[in-house]
Amino acid sequence: MKSFFSFIISVTRPFWKYATGLWLVSVGWALVVTLQPYVVKQVIDTVMSASGPQLYTKLLWLLAAYLGVGLGFISLNFYYDFLIVRFFPAQKEFITVKLMRRLMRYPVSFYQKHFAGSLTGKINDVVSHTSNLIEIFADNFTTCFFTLIFVIINMVYIDVRFVWALLVWLVIFLGGSLWMLFSHSDLSYYSAEARSKVLGHIVDLFANMSSVRLFFRHNHELRLVQQIAHKASLKERARDRFFLKLHLFQGISFSLFELSCFYWLLSGLSNKTISPGSFVLLLTLNLQILNQFWSLGTEIRDFWEKMGALQQALGTIYSVEQIKETRPESELVVTKGRIDFKDVYFSYGEGPIFKGQSVSILPGQRLGVVGLSGGGKTTFVNLILKLYDIQGGKILIDGQDIATVSLEGLRQAISVIPQECILFNRSVEDNIRYGKPDVTEEEVREAARKAQIHTTIENLPNGYHTLAGERGMKFSGGQRQRITIARAILKDAPILIMDEPTSSMDGVTEEELGKAFAQVMKGKTVIMIAHRLHTLMEMDRILVFGEGKIVQDGPHEQLIQQEGLYRKLWNLQMADTKKK
Numbered sequence: 001m002k003s004f005f006s007f008i009i010s011v012t013r014p015f016w017k018y019a020t021g022l023w024l025v026s027v028g029w030a031l032v033v034t035l036q037p038y039v040v041k042q043v044i045d046t047v048m049s050a051s052g053p054q055l056y057t058k059l060l061w062l063l064a065a066y067l068g069v070g071l072g073f074i075s076l077n078f079y080y081d082f083l084i085v086r087f088f089p090a091q092k093e094f095i096t097v098k099l100m101r102r103l104m105r106y107p108v109s110f111y112q113k114h115f116a117g118s119l120t121g122k123i124n125d126v127v128s129h130t131s132n133l134i135e136i137f138a139d140n141f142t143t144c145f146f147t148l149i150f151v152i153i154n155m156v157y158i159d160v161r162f163v164w165a166l167l168v169w170l171v172i173f174l175g176g177s178l179w180m181l182f183s184h185s186d187l188s189y190y191s192a193e194a195r196s197k198v199l200g201h202i203v204d205l206f207a208n209m210s211s212v213r214l215f216f217r218h219n220h221e222l223r224l225v226q227q228i229a230h231k232a233s234l235k236e237r238a239r240d241r242f243f244l245k246l247h248l249f250q251g252i253s254f255s256l257f258e259l260s261c262f263y264w265l266l267s268g269l270s271n272k273t274i275s276p277g278s279f280v281l282l283l284t285l286n287l288q289i290l291n292q293f294w295s296l297g298t299e300i301r302d303f304w305e306k307m308g309a310l311q312q313a314l315g316t317i318y319s320v321e322q323i324k325e326t327r328p329e330s331e332l333v334v335t336k337g338r339i340d341f342k343d344v345y346f347s348y349g350e351g352p353i354f355k356g357q358s359v360s361i362l363p364g365q366r367l368g369v370v371g372l373s374g375g376g377k378t379t380f381v382n383l384i385l386k387l388y389d390i391q392g393g394k395i396l397i398d399g400q401d402i403a404t405v406s407l408e409g410l411r412q413a414i415s416v417i418p419q420e421c422i423l424f425n426r427s428v429e430d431n432i433r434y435g436k437p438d439v440t441e442e443e444v445r446e447a448a449r450k451a452q453i454h455t456t457i458e459n460l461p462n463g464y465h466t467l468a469g470e471r472g473m474k475f476s477g478g479q480r481q482r483i484t485i486a487r488a489i490l491k492d493a494p495i496l497i498m499d500e501p502t503s504s505m506d507g508v509t510e511e512e513l514g515k516a517f518a519q520v521m522k523g524k525t526v527i528m529i530a531h532r533l534h535t536l537m538e539m540d541r542i543l544v545f546g547e548g549k550i551v552q553d554g555p556h557e558q559l560i561q562q563e564g565l566y567r568k569l570w571n572l573q574m575a576d577t578k579k580k
């Protein structure tokens, strides 16, 4: 609750002038809706009491006042719209940037835990609901409150008993409503959570649509969607049933108040203690109160629902403490490119992957990494990149502990060709440029040539300006890999990490690329993970990973002589080649 309010305050503070403006307009509205019936009361009382020319001058003044109030109402509405134009779009922009600034610093594990779709939905909830809540607060809550104040002032002059009745009703109405809302606040939260799960599920389903088609599992998927949508609908039904009860309570309490008002009005009129004008005024004011509080009743529901969704979204978005890197002690300076693992302990959460792993990669060394699938190869390089924090030991680059250097400097020192190459849905050129934005067009093309992808790109209808499609889907796996290789070539960092960079390529392209790689690797520390061992024969040294442990270490010639996993893998692959 506290973080909810502090969030609303933090995103409204920069726009406090507009927010205050909205609030003042709402007070103005309350004034107008009570002034109008007051002028009408004066008209009636004047008609009943005065006559002749005096009546007409009085009426003329009253009509002018009536017109004035009407014009005031129109101006207020105009000013309100003007404020909205200035306030909400700018605030939405502010919130989007604020949230994204935070989210972009989160560790990879956060994104693995949350569906991309439900995260997107949550950002949308925060962005749109914040302004809605502010609007409901100004528009309804404030207007209601001040209408009440102005009505009470009017009532005091007519008969103070109405004020007491109104106050008693108000205590019952508000007390009861708030008590009911607070004791059921979890209903909105849970239904928002269930809704967001449905959204996340559907986005995941869209991402896997090709599998659904290939396995022809449409009915199965539809059943799953129905199950989870049904759960959400049960939660929503529980929430709506509650609101039904709330409205029933509000309706009954108001009717009782109306009844007592009628009784006093009629007796006052017959005793002549209440003028016909006041009679009409009170009836109209009661109607205003009913209108305002009735819409308040529905708006409270909207408010509650949106507040639930907003709290839910903020809970997820703010669930991670900002990543540790508060103030890096130093900037990483890579002169040689030596990497040391010292007693590294790491686990993703369940069983440990590395239990005290130590290994040194010498400057300029070309290191091959092989091993069983799931052996920890990708994890090994992810730790060097500080995509995850280690739980024990140290990783040093040129003697500097990566835990203490800035992430920016660390990532600048390393080029990566990841195992899964995903591209932005932007032009191919922008994708290649990503690692080094300020290079010339010619440099981009040169990198693409080295990565054996230039001709393919040139043959596209829009050449280098072609959009890559969502996640780069317009390109084949091998083409995506080559685009990422061009990106790494361009970045030209002193340490180069490749996670199966040629796994989706045919032999010919792989051979061609081999030559380019030799050039790119020159003078760099290189880590290349590969399953096809022949791609690693040129490497200075090979690490063999068996379940979370380096089981062998040495150049190809040496490893092949030893009894062990490497020889086993090698023999299997050779036998396979011979068969072919």
Ligand SMILES: Nc1ncnc2c1ncn2[C@@H]1O[C@H](COP(=O)(O)OP(=O)(O)OP(=O)(O)O)[C@@H](O)[C@H]1O
Pocket (backbone or CB within 6 Å): 112, 348, 353, 371, 372, 373, 374, 375, 376, 377, 378, 379, 380, 419, 545
């Ligand atoms: N983000 C993650 N969260 C939890 N466990 C993970 C995560 N990534 C990997 N693992 C686990 O860590 C182990 C090592 O995975 P890793 O990706 O490093 O293997 P790998 O050697 O690269 O395998 P492959 O050759 O198949 O790419 C696996 O058992 C895997 O299940």
Ligand SMILES: [Mg+2]
Pocket (backbone or CB within 6 Å): 377, 378, 379, 419, 499
């Ligand atoms: Mg891997």
